Amino acid sequence: MNGLPRAEIAEGFSQWLGTLADWARKHRDGTVEWRDVAGTGLLSLTVPEHLGGAGVGFEAVSTALETAAAGCGPGGLWFAVCAHLLACQEPLVAFGDSEQQQRFLPGMMTGDVIGAHASTEYEAGSDVLSVRTAATRAAEGAWTLNGSKTFVTNGPIADVFLVLARTAPGSPLAGLTSFLVPRGTPGLSVGPPIEKAGLQGSSLATLRLDECELPDSACLGGAGAGYAVLTHTMRIERALILAPTLGLMERALQSAVEHARMRRQFGQRLADFDSVRDRLVTMKINLVSAREMLQATARQADSGRLDHARSALTKVHVSRCFNEFCNNLVDVYGGYALLPETGAGLLLDDAVASRFYSGTSDMNRKIVAQGLGL
Template identity: 60%
Template sequence: MTQRTSVHSEEFTDWLASLRAWAAKSPDQNTAWREAAAQGLLSLAVSETAGGAYVGYEGACLALEALAEESGLSGLPFSMAAQMWACQEPILEFGDPAQHDRYLKPLLAGTAVGAFAATEYDSGSDLLSLSTRADQDRDGRWRLNGAKTFVTNGPTADVFLILARTAEGSALSGLSAFLVPRQTPGLRLGRVIDKSGLAGAELGSLTLDDCTVSYANRLGSTGGGFAVLMHAMRYERAFILAPTLGLMARALRQAFNHVRARSQFGRPLSSYDTVRQRLVRMHLSLTSARELLHATARQADARSLDHHRSSLTKLHVSTEFNRFCQELPDVYGGYALLPETGAMALVADAVASRYYSGTSDMQTKIIAEGLGL
C-alpha cells in the first residue's frame, strides 16, 4: 500500500481482500507471523515517518478482524494484537530514533517478536505492590531484579518491554520502563504457561537476576514508566478484542449453515422461533460490539482516545462476546461438545476476554471514575 491510505479507498479494500484470501488458506502458525507482517498488517497503525504504512487504527482493527474470521485462529491474531498495542505503541510514542531503528522496525517487519512484561505474581493490577526493581550503577547501567508472569508472547519474544520500580513511593513517579533483548545475561525465561482458550498464543514467565542493560535501553524518562504503562493500556484495552469480532462473525456464519442444514421433526432448525431468536441475539451482540469498537478506532485516528473510552470498549466487547457464547452452544445442542463445531473453544476465549488487559471489574471502576462516581 502507498502511504496515508484510507480504509475507504479502493487500495485498502483490495489489500484487505488479499489478506482474507491468504488467511483463508489456514496459514501455518510457524510462518504466519512473518507472512502477515510482510503484507504490512503489523504496521497499519504506525506512522510512515516511523516506517509504517499508516492506514490508522480502524484499518488495523479491520485487518485483525479479517485475519481471525478467515483463518479461524484465535491465538495468532491475539498475539499480534498484544504486540501491536502493548509493545509497538509505547516504543512508537516514547522511543527515540535509535530505539525505533533497533526495536520497532524489526517488530513491524515480523523479524522480531515483542512482549510487554508488567504483571507479577502478587501485584496484578496493584501497581503499588510491584516489586521488580531497576537500580542504576555508577556507570549508568541499569540492573533489573524480579520476576514477571502472564507475559503474552513471552516464550518466543525477542525483546521485552519491562516495567520496574526505580524509586519508592507512588507509581506515578516510581516506575520506569526498559527494553530488554532476549539474550541479555540475567534474563531467564520460564516454562510455557498452560491455559484454556486462545489456542496458539503463548504465555510465559521470566526472571531477572542482575539483568544489566545500558542507559540507552530505558524507554522514556526515569520515573516515566507509569506514562508508558498507561499509553500501552489505553490502546490495548481499546483494540485487543478486535480479532474476536472476526471469530464471532465466523461462528455466526457456521451457526446459520448448521440450522439451515439440520432438521428435527421434519423441519429445518432455522424454522423454529427459539432458534431464530437465539441467532438474532447473537447477531445483535456482534453488531453492537463491532460498531462500538470501530467508533473507538475512529476516535483514536482523530487523536481523541481516552482511558474512559478504552475501558468502555473493552468492557462492552468482552460482555457481548460472552453473551454471544452463552447462545452458541445451544444452537448445536450436544454437538457443541464436538471439537469440529468450535463452540466450546470459543466459550473459553470469551471467558478469558473478561480478564486480560484488566478485568471487567477493573474496567467498570475506571468507567465509574470517568463518570465522576
C-alpha cells in the first residue's frame, strides 16, 4: 500500500471525497446498485497504482465508506461492498500473482466482477481447525475440491469465490489452501439466498463443491498458504468492516435529532426532555468514539503496524458502540421505531449482526486477551 494520500494527491482525494458525498446525497431516496458504487471509484482506493488502482490506503477507504454510507444505501449494501473489498480484493492484492491480479482485479474495481470469501462451514466458523472442505490432488498440476460453505456474503451474485480448503492433515499453518473459484466452474453450485434479518441490501448463500477441479494457478499464494491468506484477511477485515456503520450512525443521529426537535409531547418538544437529550448525547459519544478508534486503526494498517489484537479490539469496540447507539436510537423514537420510515428497527438488526460476523465479539475478546499476554 502507498499509505495515506501523499501531499501531491491529498487535495485531489479531498475533492473526490466531496464528489462522493454529493453522489451519495443524490441517491439517498433511491436504490443503489453495485455498478453505482463502482462508478464512484470507491472500489479502486486500496489497490496500488501499478495495478490500476488509486493506491491511497486504508484510512482513505474507511473515510470514503463512512461518507458514502452517511448519504445513502441500506447497511447491508455497504457490508457487501466491504466483504468484496476486504475479504476478496485485498487478499488478491496481497497474495495474488500477476496473472491472478490481471485476471480479476480490473473487473473488481469496475464492479463487473464481484468477489465473495468462503471459509465458514456449518461446524467451522471461527474454528479453522475444523474445516472439512478438502482439496486433493487429481493429477499433476490439478486439484479436486469437495465440501460446502455457508453464510457466504455476496454468494448469490458473486463472480469469483475465495474458498478455503484443507490440502494436508494437521496444523493449519501448512494444511490449508485458498482457491480462486470462478462462478460456473464445473462442480460448483450456489444455493438460493439465505433468509435473514438485518443487513438489508446484502445476500448470503451456501456453496457446494462436488468434484470441482481446479488448476494449480487457482491457488492464491500457492499451496499451503491458506492460513496466511486467512489471517491477513481477517486482520484487515476486522479493522475496517464496520467503517460504513459510522456513516449509518451519522445519518441516523441527524434524523433522530430532527425528530426530537419536531415532535411534541406534553406541550413541549422531545428535545426539551433531559432523558431524550441524554440519549442523543450518548449516541454522539458512541459515534465519535467509534470513529476515532477505527480511523486510528486504519492508520496503523497503512503504516504496517496493525496487529491482530488491535484489529480485534477495534471490531469489539465499534460494534459495542454501534449496539449502544441503536438501543438509544429506538428509545428516542419510542413506538415510531417500529415504522419502517425511521429505519431504526433495521439499524438495530444490523447492530446485532455486527457482533457476530468477522469473528464473534467473544472470539475477538479472546484475541485481545492473548495480546495482553493472558
